[in-house]
Amino acid sequence: MLLDVQDLHTYYGQSHILQGISLCVAEGEIVALLGPNGMGKTTTLRSIMGLTPPQSGSIIFRGEEIRGLPPFEIARKGVGYVPEDRGIFKSLTVLQNLLIPHLNKRRRQEWASDLERILGLFPPLRTRLSQMAGSLSGGEQQMLTTARGLIAGDPLLLLDEPTEGLAPTVVEDFVEALQRIKTQKITVLLVEQNVNTAFETADRCYILEKGRVKVGGTIAEIKKKPEILHQYLGVPEENGSSDSSL
Numbered sequence: 186m187l188l189d190v191q192d193l194h195t196y197y198g199q200s201h202i203l204q205g206i207s208l209c210v211a212e213g214e215i216v217a218l219l220g221p222n223g224m225g226k227t228t229t230l231r232s233i234m235g236l237t238p239p240q241s242g243s244i245i246f247r248g249e250e251i252r253g254l255p256p257f258e259i260a261r262k263g264v265g266y267v268p269e270d271r272g273i274f275k276s277l278t279v280l281q282n283l284l285i286p287h288l289n290k291r292r293r294q295e296w297a298s299d300l301e302r303i304l305g306l307f308p309p310l311r312t313r314l315s316q317m318a319g320s321l322s323g324g325e326q327q328m329l330t331t332a333r334g335l336i337a338g339d340p341l342l343l344l345d346e347p348t349e350g351l352a353p354t355v356v357e358d359f360v361e362a363l364q365r366i367k368t369q370k371i372t373v374l375l376v377e378q379n380v381n382t383a384f385e386t387a388d389r390c391y392i393l394e395k396g397r398v399k400v401g402g403t404i405a406e407i408k409k410k411p412e413i414l415h416q417y418l419g420v421p422e423e424n425g426s427s428d429s430s431l
Contacts, residue, residue, distance in 0.1 A: 186245075187212040187372055188233070188341060193242035195225075195232045202228045203239065204396035212340065213370035215363070217377050217387035219418060225396040226376040227269065230343045233374070234266045235259050246341070265338020269346040271330040275319025279310055282318050282329055286337035303332045306365050309358075324355035328362060335371065345376045360385050380418055384408065392417045 188210040195203035203225050210216045218226040231237040233244055235256040244252040251259050260266070265286070274282050283303065287296050304311045307328040313321065318329060327347055334342050347363075348356045356379070363386040366373065377383040383390060384404050392400040392413070400413050407413060414420035 186210070187247060188374065189243075189245040190229075190233065191243040191245075193229070193232055193239045193244070195228055195237055195239040197228075197237070202396050203232060203242075206232075206242070206393075206396065206398060208391050208398060208401070210341070210372060210374050212372055214389065215367055215371075215373040215375060215387045217375045217383035217390040218393060219377065219380065219383055219390050220393040221419070222378075224393040226393055227345055228396075229393070230266065230345050230374065230376060233259075234264060234343060236266075260337060263339050264341050264343065265334040265336070266343045267330050267334035267345060267347065269349055271326055273318045273326055273330050273333070275317065277318055278315055279318055279321070279329055280314040282333055283310075283336060286333055299336050302369075303335060306335070306369070307332050307362055322355075324351055324358060327351065327355075327359060331362070335366070340372050342371065342373045344373055346378060347375070348377065348379055348382050356382065380414070380420060 186209050190209065191207050193203050193206040194201070206225065206229055208216070218229060220226055228237055232239045235254055239252060242252065243250060246262060246264065251262065274285070283300065284296070287299060309325060310328055310332060313325065318326065321329060331344065331347060334344065348359055351359065360382055367386060375383065375387060387404055389401070389403050390407055391398045394417060399417060400407070411420070411422040415422045
């Protein structure tokens with residue numbers, strides 16, 4: 186197992202946000218965290234990354250305990266994090282943004298290989314390399330920040346709400362990019378509000394409620410349980426697989 190999280194408890198001040206989260210991600214999987222806002226999905230990613238340090242529990246990455254390490258050390262071990270606010274460097278070019286996470290790489294050959302791999306996943310960026318990142322469209326900026334995260338996140342990418350605020354046609358393009366990521370067996374832990382996006386891209390999912398995992402299983406298993414989709418995700422029981430964005 187690439188990532189194994191057990192009994193994670195995280196607080197914001199006196200507020201007990203994560204109340205014993207346990208989950209795992211195998212190498213090459215895309216695993217989605219689902220649930221309404223405020224259930225602890227983003228806090229789970231931030232806890233794994235060390236940005237919101239958990240008070241107790243275990244986070245095993247590649248067989249090593251990483252809970253308690255500072256975020257920069259976790260990143261150096263191969264965990265990439267793409268926050269919801271994207272966080273691109275708008276005054277730098279697309280190419281310069283992609284180069285930043287590669288500064289920790291050892292060989293120049295790795296850079297050329299990584300760049301070609303990333304451009305294959307996000308073809309629109311190929312013609313934007315010399316363009317200032319701040320001038321990209323919202324969808325292109327999301328592709329850029331995800332591409333940058335993939336370079337840093339070798340072998341694991343934590344991806345928070347990548348389709349939030351994107352137009353439906355842009356979401357379709359991003360879903361196609363995630364599906365290309367899936368074919369390359371890149372490992373992703375994905376927080377996603379759009380149920381369809383998660384179902385189209387993930388192998389498994391966990392549904393969170395009030396800081397706890399309530400349901401977990403393969404996408405195929407969850408789709409067969411309309412009562413679960415309705416109770417925790419608000420999907421109407423009569424058409425559990427319908428377009429639904431929470």
